[in-house]
Amino acid sequence: MIVGVPKEIKNNENRVAMTPAGVKAMIDNGHQVIIETNAGLGSGITNEEYIAAGAKIAATAKEVFDGSDMIMKVKEPLKQEYDLFKEGQLLFTYLHLAPEPELTAALLEKKVTGIAYETIQLDNGALPLLSPMSEVAGRMSVQIGAHLLEKTFGGKGVLLGGVPGVPAAKVVVVGGGIVGTNAAKMAMGLGADVTIIDVSVDRLRYLDDIFGGRIKTMMSNSYNIAAAVKEADLLVGAVLIPGAKAPKLVKEDMVKTMKPGSVIVDVAIDQGGSIETIDRVTTHDNPSYEKYGVVHYSVANMPGAVARTSTYALTNVTLPYAVQLANKGWVQAVKDNGALAKGVNVAAGKCTYKAVADDLKLPFTPLADVL
Ligand SMILES: NC(=O)C1=CN([C@@H]2O[C@H](COP(=O)(O)OP(=O)(O)OC[C@H]3O[C@@H](n4cnc5c(N)ncnc54)[C@H](O)[C@@H]3O)[C@@H](O)[C@H]2O)C=CC1
Ligand SMILES: CC(=O)C(=O)O
Structure with a gap:
């Protein structure tokens, strides 16, 4: 051939x-x-x-x-x-x-x-040809989110890990698969206050286990998502239903409750995006835009940068x-x-x-x- x-x-x-x-x-x-x-x-x-x-x-x-x-x-x-x-x-x-x-x-x-x-897809549900890029994008999502939280990039001027005497930033990750786990790992490593939301209780149990209780886990439902989004400094969209358009779990009225200068990184944009206020696919040349005072990032080929x-x-x-x-x-x-x-x-x-x-x-x- x-x-x-x-x-x-x-x-x-x-x-x-x-x-x-x-x-x-x-x-x-x-x-x-x-x-x-x-x-x-x-x-x-x-x-x-x-x-x-x-x-x-x-x-x-x-x-x-x-x-x-x-x-x-x-x-x-x-x-x-x-x-x-x-x-x-x-x-x-x-x-x-x-x-x-x-x-x-x-x-x-x-x-x-x-x-x-x-x-x-393997019999156990794993997606072996997506996983490595999800590892990359999950890790990048926090690195990028940290930059966008800086004042010069439109953020509220918050350091993810805080410093002694000043609280760490709140990072909320919706979807606790490969992207979500890698985002959580990086955010936790930088000292942020991390919450992961997933629809699978088995997945939440696993995450609780591997992170030794150093992150919070929440069941995915609109009540919990609304509460977590309101408090988030950095929100990472990381859900996937294989092959399908991503469910829009974070609604416009939830984004409106976020504090000005908060940041959203919607990694799930390649499947159409999981955040209702993400209204465009952005590029590495011009990766973010502002809506309702919140910085939105929606690049569909994040790993292309590394x-x-x-x-x-x-x-x-x-x-x-x-x-x-x-x-x-x-x-x-x-x-x-x-x-x-x-x-x-x-x-x-x-x-x-x-x-x-x-x-x-x-x-x-x-x-x-x-x-
Ligand atoms: N923008 C980019 O450059 C890149 C985007 N991606 C995308 O990131 C997304 C996530 O990928 P993976 O982490 O590999 O998928 P995954 O299958 O490992 O994880 C998805 C998670 O979403 C959870 N989920 C499904 N429905 C949910 C709901 N209603 N509420 C909360 N959680 C829910 C699942 O239980 C699962 O734990 C995909 O769309 C993937 O294509 C991946 C790599 C690069
Ligand atoms: C998963 C994907 O679309 C990417 O790595 O660009």
Whole structure:
């Protein structure tokens, strides 16, 4: 199989979908790899390193798409990439289709097989290709929140950890999964007063256990969320229902109760956002805006800013699945691997992921019907 890796074009997206180690693994398995020129530079990987590992370098994204059976990317394709899809091509990347009707329509029209990193799911519910980026974004959410709380960035001028004699800032994390746990870890490490809200009592029990009672846990319901949001200096949105649009758990009237200069970082923006007052997806160039006196941050590719770490963390987990897809072809690979099968969101012009079909009001076709 010929595997193509275009350069990412989203604002400040410096990650790349394959490292030289991935190229070598593909070549060792009898495949060919085409990398768009300079695709790795943002992650500190040169064309020469890819060539030494056995890749060919293409001058343009069009050459990569035209010449490849499988495209590996990091972020969901942007509008200027839709025309590059070839009918029947395999696309392996983050897709986040539930909030993206136009991208979904383009993939369906071209009968692209879209396998989304974020919905590949193990039997225990874990999302192995989302987790490393959630670790990165969860940790970044507190680092970014701490900056935005500074007066010069529009914040109320509060130091997360406080100092002796002055109380620490209150950090409220809605969603206690991978993002939430990593946000809590960083916030606690900086000395903040941390509360995590989740809908799963088992998850809250686990968090209480691992943090040794040094954070507070709360059951997710609108009463508790309203009370916690009102007091929060930094609010982190971190909920997920796999594949689906994020539930808007924090309502506009709750945000209005926050003190001026408080900060919201909605990490769940890639699934449409979990905070009602988040009305746009922002970019690393212009990451935050003010609404009701509160600083809002809603960048959908947070890990792109720490690309070197993120590229290696992401490709560590994507490569074994990519090799299965290349070795067996996607149909046999998903028949053999139930976790990978859950990644198939669109195939043969049909939507094969229930939550995406429901959110976009499209007919749902069970994957078995297109295999
Ligand atoms: N903006 C960005 O750059 C990035 C965004 N993300 C996104 O962050 C979000 C969270 O990802 P993960 O932590 O990996 O997901 P996860 O599945 O590990 O955690 C989600 C948590 O939300 C909880 N939850 C579900 N419904 C809830 C409700 N009604 N109330 C409270 N909690 C609820 C679940 O019980 C679970 O513990 C996803 O949308 C993911 O795509 C991840 C990485 C980067
Ligand atoms: C998860 C995701 O969309 C990202 O890492 O950008």
